[in-house]
Amino acid sequence: MASSKTVCWEPTGLPYDVPPKWKKSKKSSGPHSGGEGEVTKICLNANEKMTAVIKVYTYDTRTRKMRAYREITALKTLKDLTNVSHLYSADTNIVTNVPDNLSDTLKDNYATFWAIMTNIEGVTLKEFVTKRYKHPQGFSLLDALTLTEKLLYIVKTIHAMGVVHRDLKPDNIMITYQNYGDPIEKAEIFVIDFGLAYIKTQENIDIDWSEYDRTDDVVTELGDSLGNRWYRVPQLDKHDIIKMTAKEKNDLFHVIRRSSTIDASSICAIFFWMLTQIVPQTNRDKDTNLAPHQRESANIKKKIDQTISNITGLSNAESQMLAKRLQLYLMTTFDKGFEFADRQWTIEQLNYRLQLIRNTLESLKTASSLLETLEDVSDALIKLGDTASSAVPSPYEIRSPLDKAASAFVFAKTRFIENHQRGYKWTDGGCQWSDDVNHMVERKHYDTLTYYLLNQNWSIIVCFTANVNETGQSVFLSIGSIVHGLYIGIPIGEYATNSNSLDKSDIYTNFERELKNLIHLICKRKASTR
Ligand SMILES: Nc1ncnc2c1ncn2[C@@H]1O[C@H](COP(=O)(O)OP(=O)(O)OP(=O)(O)O)[C@@H](O)[C@H]1O
Ligand SMILES: [Mg+2]
Incomplete structure (x- = not known):
């Protein structure tokens, strides 16, 4: 060098x-x-x-x-x-x-x-896993899962502080541990090398990230640095910017290349590597167009079979069924992990997927007799009650147009209940946008509105939608509902996102009127399909 x-x-x-x-x-x-x-x-x-x-x-x-x-x-x-x-x-x-x-x-x-x-007194994850594979202890599916969970937890905390790492790979993760034979739970994970990090808190302070990202060298930088190395996440793929529309460029520079899904994709790739020891490099093979896990499905299956063979007390049929389930869970985890840029796991979604795999593995360990029944789980849910979760804004988050739209909807929902004492209720009075990254500038929130009349009531699921325009200067709000397979959407209006122009009382008046219109249309639709 x-x-x-x-x-x-x-x-x-x-x-x-x-x-x-x-x-x-x-x-x-x-x-x-x-x-x-x-x-x-x-x-x-x-x-x-x-x-x-x-x-x-x-x-x-x-x-x-x-x-x-x-x-x-x-x-x-x-x-x-x-x-x-x-x-x-x-x-x-x-x-x-x-x-x-x-x-x-x-x-x-x-x-x-x-x-x-x-x-940090330890070794890189690369060295650790490679050595552990050679150690008599070996490296099991459960080991890979445990390290992935630990990594995900740390990365989630990093995100909560407004930092997206963008270069997670086994060389940029360190492990401290006592002996290679120790249980994996004892290993501690450290994330290092923040040279490519995107730092949200710096926006509007002293770095004009938007200008920086617009320069050509970042394209080369992100492309180069991740290009021919360990794994290039699709969000950081090179693009022919000249052919892109203003909206596409805006999405690419301001949303996709800063998205925390970048780290989720890398975590997924690391999980894959820990299971197979194959460096994924890219999400599609140039020649075969296959994703890494599709090329390595036999290896993944072998790992699952090893795990199951270590569990005693399972009948043949049970083993086979559980192997199938694990195969399905793992392969679909990687299907999404090696998907296109706009269909990636979010950290939270991936977290739940890992939990699903863990629950399945643990039920395996203890044999299926201890599996909770559906009623057990349902009882637990009843005990939790209807928790109206209000989004607590992180102190590090800059209030985006979508945050403002969410609080305007919360205001409208609350005001609606106050103004109609006769008996309406939202199941979730808050407004947390669904964790769905298919649309970079559109978010949806669903809530159930119930109307009580003596011993009768009706409920409808209302979908609240916010769409931010290309420049981020206005947001378009609408509500809607699906009735007998048909989505009925009603616009509430377009609001400027700067200063106080997302005026809540104005939104309320429109909201109430359009909610009435929506219920009226639902009523018509139901009557016509009787
Ligand atoms: N705090 C630390 N304590 C111990 N070893 C470290 C520490 N930071 C880095 N290392 C070792 O040095 C190696 C290189 O560090 P780092 O990843 O930060 O730099 P880099 O690889 O040169 O940067 P990049 O990967 O962005 O090109 C790591 O893989 C690790 O082995
Ligand atoms: Mg490094």
Whole structure:
């Protein structure tokens, strides 16, 4: 790897502006070099037991500088999270020479960037899984599932802080553990390398991400960095931008390339790799057009059979049925994981899918006799009651046009109940958009409206829809319902999304009128199909 022309090295082997109290650690296994720099173990001159790592961002192109800047910004944002890499904090000296703001970062006169980070005493996920496969303990489906769940949990927390990693792969995940033979539950996962991260909280503050993403080099950057390596998620595929409409470009730069589904897709690919040890690379093979799991279905089946053969007390028929179910669950998990960009798992959806697989595996372990009956589960649901879940906005979220539309709908729903004391009820008074990414700028929410009249009542499911226009400057609201297979939709109106123009009382008047119209049409439809 060529070093930057501006780098100045001390005889210690560290860049000249690193505080002199640091030196390379003798235990250093040599620099780990990835795409953007070199990571070397260092220690204090005064106390060799005090170790850290230094990441030197060897290239000094704009793109590389941006990566350094993004990584440092992400690490500062995530400083309170465990299980991610951290800037070395037990230190009053500087721990990085990456400037605090973007314009200084991009100036020419800066030397090679570096950052000192806490040493994670472990190995990469790549090394861990590879070694574990060779160990007598082996690496089972349950092991893969457990590590995937742990990873997903950490990534979910990272997302909640407004950061999307965008480069998750076995080299960028570290594992700490005692012995290779230990149960997998004991292994801890750390997410590292935030050089490609998208940081939501930086929007409107000091980085104009939209401008940055518009420049050509990010296209090359994301394409290059993920292109021929471990796995390129379809959301980061290269596009022929010249042929795209304004709306398509807007979706690509502002939604798809920043989507947290990117990390969900990578987690799915990592899960696949842990089961098969096959590097997925892309979601479709150039020649056969097959997805990685379709090429490896026999391997996946073998893994399932191994798992089932370790369970005692199952009849042949039971084993076969459970193998079939697991096969179906896993293959459809990867069907979606290796889908097109706009049909990917969200983190939450993937989380539930992993739970389904775990529940199935655990029911296997204990044999089917302990499976809960449908009535058991239904009883549990009754006990939970109708919880009107109101979306609690994350302090890191910027209020998007869709957030504003949601709160306008919540307002209208609440006001409707207040104004009609005779007996209406929503099952879910809130408005949480369905976690469906098929439409990048359209979201739906469903709620049941019930009307009570003495001993009688009727219920309808109302679908609330918000559509944001191309520029994000207005949102179109509508309501609707499906009656005997026909969707009846009614527009409420188009509202500007800036300042207070999504005026709630105006929406309410229209909402009530259109709800009445909707019920009237439902009534007609029902009468006509009797
Ligand atoms: N905090 C850390 N503690 C211990 N080892 C680390 C740490 N950070 C990185 N490493 C090691 O260094 C390797 C490279 O680090 P990192 O992924 O951050 O940089 P990179 O690969 O050069 O960047 P990129 O993958 O974006 O090109 C890792 O795979 C890991 O082996
Ligand atoms: Mg890396």
